[in-house]
Amino acid sequence: MFIQLPLLILLLPLLGFILLIFFGKKLPRNGDWLASGLILLAFVFSLFLLVAKITSHSAEVFSSSFVWVVVGSLNIEFGMMIDNLSVIMLVVVTLVSTLVHLFSIGYMKDDVRYSRYYAYLGLFSFSMLGIVITNNLLLMYVFWELVGISSYLLIGHWYEKKSASNAASKAFIVNRIGDFGMFIGIMILFVSFSTFAFESIFESIAAGQLPFESTGWLTAAGILIFCGAVGKSAQFPLHVWLPDAMEGPTPVSALIHAATMVAAGVYLVARIFPMLTADALLIIAYIGAITALIAATIAITQFDIKKVLAYSTISQLGYMIMALGVGAYTAGFMHLVTHAAFKAGLFLGAGSVIYAMHKVLHARNDHHTDAQDIRNMGGLKSKMPYTYWTFLIFTLAISGIPLTSGFLSKDEILAGTLAFSTLNGHWLLPLIGFVVAGLTAFYMFRLLILTFHGKPSDQSTIAGIKESPLVMTIPLMVLAALSLFFFYSYNPFGATSGWFFAAVERPLSIVPELLQPASAALFYEAVSSVHTTAMILSIIIAVGGVVMALSVYQWKKISAEKMAEKAGILYRGASNKWYCDEIYDRTFVAGTFLLTRVMRWFDENIVDGIVNGAAVVTREFSRISKWTDDNVVDGLVNATANSADRAGSLLSKVQSGKVQTYLVYVIFSFLVLFILFIRI
Amino acid sequence: MEYSIMEWLSDPGLVHFLIVSAMLFSLGLMAVLSQRNVIMVLMGVELILNSANINFIAFSRFTELSLDGHMIALFVIIIAAAEAAVALAIVLNVYNRFKTINLDEISTMKG
Amino acid sequence: MELTTILFYLFALVTVGAAAVMVFSKNIVHSAFALMFSLIGVAALYVLLYADFLAAAQLLVYVGGILILILFGVMLTSQGLTVDYKSTTVNLLPAALLSITAAALLIFAFTTTKWIVSTPVDRDETVYDLGMLLMGDYILAFIVVGVLLLITIIGAILMSTRLITQTGKTD
Numbered sequence: 001m002f003i004q005l006p007l008l009i010l011l012l013p014l015l016g017f018i019l020l021i022f023f024g025k026k027l028p029r030n031g032d033w034l035a036s037g038l039i040l041l042a043f044v045f046s047l048f049l050l051v052a053k054i055t056s057h058s059a060e061v062f063s064s065s066f067v068w069v070v071v072g073s074l075n076i077e078f079g080m081m082i083d084n085l086s087v088i089m090l091v092v093v094t095l096v097s098t099l100v101h102l103f104s105i106g107y108m109k110d111d112v113r114y115s116r117y118y119a120y121l122g123l124f125s126f127s128m129l130g131i132v133i134t135n136n137l138l139l140m141y142v143f144w145e146l147v148g149i150s151s152y153l154l155i156g157h158w159y160e161k162k163s164a165s166n167a168a169s170k171a172f173i174v175n176r177i178g179d180f181g182m183f184i185g186i187m188i189l190f191v192s193f194s195t196f197a198f199e200s201i202f203e204s205i206a207a208g209q210l211p212f213e214s215t216g217w218l219t220a221a222g223i224l225i226f227c228g229a230v231g232k233s234a235q236f237p238l239h240v241w242l243p244d245a246m247e248g249p250t251p252v253s254a255l256i257h258a259a260t261m262v263a264a265g266v267y268l269v270a271r272i273f274p275m276l277t278a279d280a281l282l283i284i285a286y287i288g289a290i291t292a293l294i295a296a297t298i299a300i301t302q303f304d305i306k307k308v309l310a311y312s313t314i315s316q317l318g319y320m321i322m323a324l325g326v327g328a329y330t331a332g333f334m335h336l337v338t339h340a341a342f343k344a345g346l347f348l349g350a351g352s353v354i355y356a357m358h359k360v361l362h363a364r365n366d367h368h369t370d371a372q373d374i375r376n377m378g379g380l381k382s383k384m385p386y387t388y389w390t391f392l393i394f395t396l397a398i399s400g401i402p403l404t405s406g407f408l409s410k411d412e413i414l415a416g417t418l419a420f421s422t423l424n425g426h427w428l429l430p431l432i433g434f435v436v437a438g439l440t441a442f443y444m445f446r447l448l449i450l451t452f453h454g455k456p457s458d459q460s461t462i463a464g465i466k467e468s469p470l471v472m473t474i475p476l477m478v479l480a481a482l483s484l485f486f487f488y489s490y491n492p493f494g495a496t497s498g499w500f501f502a503a504v505e506r507p508l509s510i511v512p513e514l515l516q517p518a519s520a521a522l523f524y525e526a527v528s529s530v531h532t533t534a535m536i537l538s539i540i541i542a543v544g545g546v547v548m549a550l551s552v553y554q555w556k557k558i559s560a561e562k563m564a565e566k567a568g569i570l571y572r573g574a575s576n577k578w579y580c581d582e583i584y585d586r587t588f589v590a591g592t593f594l595l596t597r598v599m600r601w602f603d604e605n606i607v608d609g610i611v612n613g614a615a616v617v618t619r620e621f622s623r624i625s626k627w628t629d630d631n632v633v634d635g636l637v638n639a640t641a642n643s644a645d646r647a648g649s650l651l652s653k654v655q656s657g658k659v660q661t662y663l664v665y666v667i668f669s670f671l672v673l674f675i676l677f678i679r680i
Numbered sequence: 681m682e683y684s685i686m687e688w689l690s691d692p693g694l695v696h697f698l699i700v701s702a703m704l705f706s707l708g709l710m711a712v713l714s715q716r717n718v719i720m721v722l723m724g725v726e727l728i729l730n731s732a733n734i735n736f737i738a739f740s741r742f743t744e745l746s747l748d749g750h751m752i753a754l755f756v757i758i759i760a761a762a763e764a765a766v767a768l769a770i771v772l773n774v775y776n777r778f779k780t781i782n783l784d785e786i787s788t789m790k791g
Numbered sequence: 792m793e794l795t796t797i798l799f800y801l802f803a804l805v806t807v808g809a810a811a812v813m814v815f816s817k818n819i820v821h822s823a824f825a826l827m828f829s830l831i832g833v834a835a836l837y838v839l840l841y842a843d844f845l846a847a848a849q850l851l852v853y854v855g856g857i858l859i860l861i862l863f864g865v866m867l868t869s870q871g872l873t874v875d876y877k878s879t880t881v882n883l884l885p886a887a888l889l890s891i892t893a894a895a896l897l898i899f900a901f902t903t904t905k906w907i908v909s910t911p912v913d914r915d916e917t918v919y920d921l922g923m924l925l926m927g928d929y930i931l932a933f934i935v936v937g938v939l940l941l942i943t944i945i946g947a948i949l950m951s952t953r954l955i956t957q958t959g960k961t962d
Contacts, residue, residue, distance in 0.1 A: 657787030660713055660721075664885050667709065671892055678900060692799040694908055697836065698901040700803045704829075706894035707810040713886035716879050717819060719864050723826050726857065727810055730833045733845075741840040742908050747920050751929055753845055754921070757852050758936050762943040764857045768864045769950040775868045784881050 002062035002082045005049050009090060010129045012042040013097070017122035024115025035118040036101040039125060043094035046087070053087045054503050063135050063199070077197065081135030084503040085333065089132040089267060092337055095482075096259035096344045097125045099475035103348050104251045106472040107355055111249075117157055121255070124150035128260045131267065136196035137186045137225075140268070144182070144228065147264060148175050151256050155248040167244040174241040178231020185224030188217060202274050206510040215277065215515055222280035225272055233265025233317045236291040240580050242314055246306040250351030253306060258313055258343035266320045266336045273329060274507045277515035285325025285420070289432040292318030294580075296439035300446070304372050305350045308447050312398065313343055315436060319413055326429060327523050328416025329506035335409035337500070338488065342397040342406055345479035349391040352468040352476065353377065353451060356384060360464040374447060378456040383465040386473040388452045390480040395448045397483040399441035400542045403492050405483050407538075410437065412496070412527075415534035419526035423518050430534075434541050441545025449553040493535060697738035704731035718771050718781040722764065729760045799839055806832030817879060819865050827858050841911075844918045 016038040024031045065079025101121060108117055127150050130143030149172075156168030190196060192211035193204045211217040229235065234242035234257075242262070246253055256262070269276075269284065276284070292315045299311035316339050323332030357371040369376055381388045397406035414437065417430040456462035467473065481487075489498025506523075509516045518526075551557040654665075704727055711724025733753045740749025775781050809828035816822045830853045837846035880886075925933050 658784045658881070659786075660783055660882055660886075664713055664882055664889065667713065667889050667893070668885075671889065671896065674896055678896070690793075690796055692796050694906055695901055696799065696803070697840070699898055700806060700836065702894055702897035702901060703807045704810055704833075705897065706890040707807070707814050709893055710886055710890040711814045713889065714880040714883055715814075716881055719861060719868070720819060720822060720879075722864075723813060723822060723861060726826065726853070727813070727829065730830065730853075733849075734833060734836060737837055737840045737842045737845060740842070741911055743906070744909055746912075747917065747924055750842055750845055750917060750921060751924055751932075753842070754848065755932060755936060757845070757848055758940065761852050761856055762940055764860050765943055765947045766950075768860055769947040771864055772867060773950055781868045 002049070002053065002057070003064040003080060005045055006080055006082055006086075006090065006133045009042045009045050009049070009094065010126065010133060012038045012045075013122040013125035013129065015122075017119050017126060020115050020119035020122060024119055027115070030115035030118070032101075032105055032114065032118050035122050036098070036105065038122070039094060039098045039101050042125075042129075043091070043098045046090040046094045049082075050087045050091045053082070053084060054499060065135060065197070074194070076138060077136060078139060079135040079197065080133045081198065082133060085267075085270060086132050088333075088337060088500075088504065089263075090129065092263070092340045093125065093128050093132060093260050096255060096340055097121065097128075099344065099348070099478060100251045100255040103254070103351065103472050103475045104249070106469045107251050107351055108249060113157065117154075117249070120150055120153045120157070121252075124154060124255065124261075128264065131264050135198055137189065137198070137201075138196040140271075141179075141183065141186060141228075144179065144232070144264065144268075147232070147261055148172060148179070151175075151245070151261050154252045154256060155245045157249055157252065158247070161247065163244075164247040167241075167247040171241040171245045174238050175231040178227045178229070178238050181224045181227025182229075182231075185221045185227070188212075188221040188224065192217075198271060202510050205275050208512070210512070215512060218275070218511060218515070219277045219280045222272065222276040223283055226269060226276075226280065226284055229265030229268045229321070230287065231265070232268070233262045233321065234291075234314050235265070235287050235318065235321055236294055237580070239291060239295065239314050240584060243307050243310040246304070246310050250306065250347060250354055253310070254344045254347030254351065257310060258347050259340035262313065262317055263336050263340060266317065266324065266332065269321065269324045270329065270333050273324065274510045276509075276517075277511045278517040279515070281325045281327065281517050282426070283325075285322050285417075285426075285429055288318045288320070288322030288325055289429050290318070291315070292322060292436045293432050296436045296443065299443040300439065303375055304370070305353065305374050305377075305447065305451065306347075306372055308374075308443060309343070309346050309350055312346075312440065312444065315440060316343065316398070319410070319433070319436070322429065322433065323413040323416055326416050326420035327506065327517050327520070328413055328420075328527070330501050330504045331409060331412030331416050333504055334488065334500050335413055338397070338405035338409045338483070341479050341482040342394040342404075345390060345394040345476055345483060346398065348472070348476055348479065349387050349394060352384065352387045352472050353380060355468055355472070356380075356387075356465045359466070363464065374450040377451045377462070378454045379452070379462050380456075380465060381452040383462065384452075384467045386467060387476065390473075390476040391448060391452065393480040393483050395444045399444050399546060400437055400538055401441075401546070402539060403485055405485055405488055407492075407542075408485055408488055408494075408498075411493075411535050411538050414538050415527050415531045416523075418530040418534045419523060420518075422530060423522065423526050434537060437538055438541040438545040438548075441542045442549045445546050445549030446553055449549060453554055494531070694738055694742040697734055701731040701734040701738070704728075704734065716782040716784055718774070718783055719768075721783065722767050722771070725767075726760065726764070729756060732756065795839060799836075802832050802835040802839065805829070806836065820862075823858065823862050823865060826861070827854055830854050830858065841914050841917070843916060844921055 013035075016035040020027075020031045020035055027034060060083075062082040063079060065077040067075050068078035069076040101118070104117065104121070108114060111117060124147065127143050127146035131140055131147065134140045134143060152168045152172040155171050156165050159165045159168070186196070188211050189201055193201050193209065195201060195204075205218070211221055231238045242257055245257055248256070295311045295314035295318060299308050299315060302308045302311060316335070320332045320335050320339070323329075323335060354371050357377065361367070361369055361371055393404070397404035400407045400410040414430065414433050417433045421427045421430045485492045488500050489496075491497050506520045508520070517523075552559075708724045708727030708731060711727065712721050715721050715724065733756055736745075736749040736753045736756070739745045740747065740753075771781055774786065778786055780786070806829050809825045809832060813822045813825035813829060816825060830849065834846045834849040834854075837843075837849060
């Protein structure tokens with residue numbers, strides 16, 4: 001059951017994709033019910049699998065594989081590994097995917113490529129599920145790239161828009177950079193252990209084998225594979241693609257950029273966690289921290305509702321990565337799950353708002369007002385009550401207010417970083433963690449207040465706003481329910497006693513002892529000692545952030561403009577996304593262009609020169625050849641032909657058609673013969 | 681046996697007839713080769729046939745050929761008659777088609 | 792000089808002379824009549840060669856049949872009179888050269904060949920013997936010639952009648 005069912009779950013979306021891409025337009029309603037039904041079925045199976053796995057086979061790991069490719073002595077296996085991590089991910093992916101499918105029925109109603117959209121959603125779900133259940137790195141890489149391509153297709157769904165197609169390309173190319181590192185890492189491991197399977201690699205490392213007999217290479221392999229996660233999970237410095245990817249349809253943003261695709265990176269790090277050395281983990285933690293801080297500061301300054309959410313996603317992903325880096329494995333993964341629920345909800349809520357705004361603007365034939373700009377909103381609370389209340393719950397959850405799922409996971413992460421600093425002295429990590437927590441609460445409430453509270457800037461627009469249809473609000477309610485604490489733990493102030501912590505345990509590190517991070521036991525001891533402190537601190541900071549936001553935007557006690565002025569260079573930097581895109585433009589993009597120019601010069605002057613030289617030689621040679629052809633060969637041929645022709649025309653004169661002339665010849669020849677015979 | 685020219689001339693034998701036939705033949709040839717008119721050509725052919733007949737009969741008279749030469753000559757006459765009939769029919773058809781019986785003008789076979 | 796010698800030269804002269812007139816005449820009717828004299832000369836030569844039946848056949852068939860046929864042809868395809876001999880001929884020079892060469896060669900060959908000549912048998916008449924031969928050794932050829940003549944007659948009639956119907960139609 002634990003083998004067949006995941007396989008079925010994996011193949012259901014693929015079936016949907018195949019059916020829709022070929023027959024989508026012929027199916028009734030363009031096949032949205034088919035895609036949604038299949039993914040719903042997959043979700044039901046996943047849920048059943050999760051319950052069965054957690055309740056009765058918690059400690060077991062099911063794996064199965066068959067030989068896929070045989071090349072010489074190399075066997076590439078197609079295999080699955082089902083443990084608690086993967087079943088939880090299966091549920092998360094299928095759940096979010098199902099809700100996005102449902103939501104899209106409303107949101108994408110009048111789209112031109114409706115069936116294709118659903119087909120791509122199916123492909124995307126299939127690829128993501130593939131990453132989740134595979135047991136080896138190569139297959140994961142394959143699905144990894146499939147996720148890349150399907151995200152490319154979905155981001156570029158409205159490819160008529162130049163910005164959308166650019167964003168799709170950007171997402172794809174930036175991801176490639178990370179994937180390149182990941183592939184090198186996979187190859188290092190493969191060359192050393194001649195296998196791709198996680199279990200075999202871990203066994204080899206545990207047995208004392210090292211890549212190229214060096215601990216440095218092991219660290220390098222870990223970091224290189226982590227590069228893939230940097231790309232997919234939009235970590236600094238490869239985070240630039242995610243905000244741009246908001247050009248895709250909003251449900252797609254919910255699916256890809258909140259819950260699943262970006263989670264793939266975190267999932268990958270969780271998968272390879274046992275083989276990461278302490279150095280690698282430290283680098284991972286710092287990258288996560290930097291990402292979290294940068295994204296949070298940028299999020300404050302953004303006015304596009306989706307951009308704010310995009311940066312908050314990056315920030316939260318930074319959290320997860322940081323958690324994994326410091327060794328708070330379970331907390332990081334839990335944050336992935338809880339975040340998937342409330343971030344998907346936030347995106348879908350934003351989608352609902354945009355949908356409503358867009359409908360009004362479209363009805364007024366207004367194409368100048370940006371439907372996604374929060375400055376054009378405000379006061380939507382009474383117009384869209386379902387959306388507002390669910391959005392509030394999501395915001396509370398992401399801000400880490402108690403009684404929500406977000407509080408549970410975030411609290412654990414902050415405790416983990418604090419514990420890490422007490423063990424290793426890296427005080428910067430918890431500091432960033434707490435600052436970001438405060439910033440998160442601030443910018444999320446800023447978003448909420450500007451969108452739903454206050455006075456609308458344009459009364460006429462807001463007056464026309466209507467609540468979205470049920471098919472869009474029901475997914476919001478489901479996700480809102482999932483953002484509450486009781487799904488994860490009975491204790492609203494501590495997740496450690498819940499089923500999640502029991503199901504997902506930090507795996508033992510198998511790297512050589514000298515390189516190991518602080519052991520789980522030591523770490524948890526430290527965590528429990530700082531847990532209360534961390535919890536109180538995080539609550540205070542979160543509430544502080546909320547109060548700050550309220551005082552600035554709701555009560556108008558503090559002027560946002562003055563604050564921005566005081567922050568000066570900091571504000572400008574943040575609002576310009578810390579000039580990441582500009583720096584990349586100036587350096588990598590410009591460098592690439594410079595390189596291409598150099599290459600072009602090289603091409604035009606040297607390569608072309610050689611080629612042209614060869615061409616000239618060839619041409620001259622062929623000219624001589626042509627001359628020979630024309631004058632010698634053709635001459636001979638023509639001479640033959642001409643002589644035949646001349647002989648023919650000469651003989652044709654003989655054929656005068658006059659019988660008597662012929663007779664003259666006959667008699668003449670006869671007489672000649674006669675004379676000859678007489679002579680003889 | 682030595683003959684003087686006068687003696688030879690005064691005793692017409694085989695060769696004399698053959699010479700007559702040769703002259704007749706060359707005249708017939710002349711007609712066949714040079715006359716434009718088809719009927720003249722036919723007449724030339726008749727001359728040639730007659731020259732051949734003279735040869736046959738001369739040989740039949742002066743050699744062991746005996747009456748067989750007569751028979752051949754007889755058949756030649758018969759065939760000549762047939763030939764003349766058919767040839768004239770053809771000539772009439774040619775005239776009907778080309779409105780001429782000049783052989784040099786009937787040159788549709790020109791190469 | 793014997794009578795036969797004189798007669799021979801006379802008939803030979805008639806034959807060859809009439810033939811020459813026929814060939815070189817500008818008038819086709821003159822030619823036809825000259826041919827008649829030539830053929831009569833030939834018949835006379837046959838008589839000199841003791842071929843009485845053939846001489847009769849020659850006179851009957853040629854002079855009485857073929858010549859009439861030719862005259863009819865001349866009349867039916869009348870081209871009108873032409874004064875200039877040259878305009879009635881083609882290939883005059885090669886034809887003349889070839890004819891003279893042919894005559895010279897033939898005469899040369901005839902005179903230089905050593906003929907095995909047997910003593911001429913004097914005969915009364917050849918009709919009986921010819922009849923026996925025709926009905927004996929040459930019976931097959933005789934029958935074939937008869938069939939040939941039949942075919943010729945039918946063919947000639949067919950071609951001529953078609954000609955008439957065609958002209959009738961065109962007119």
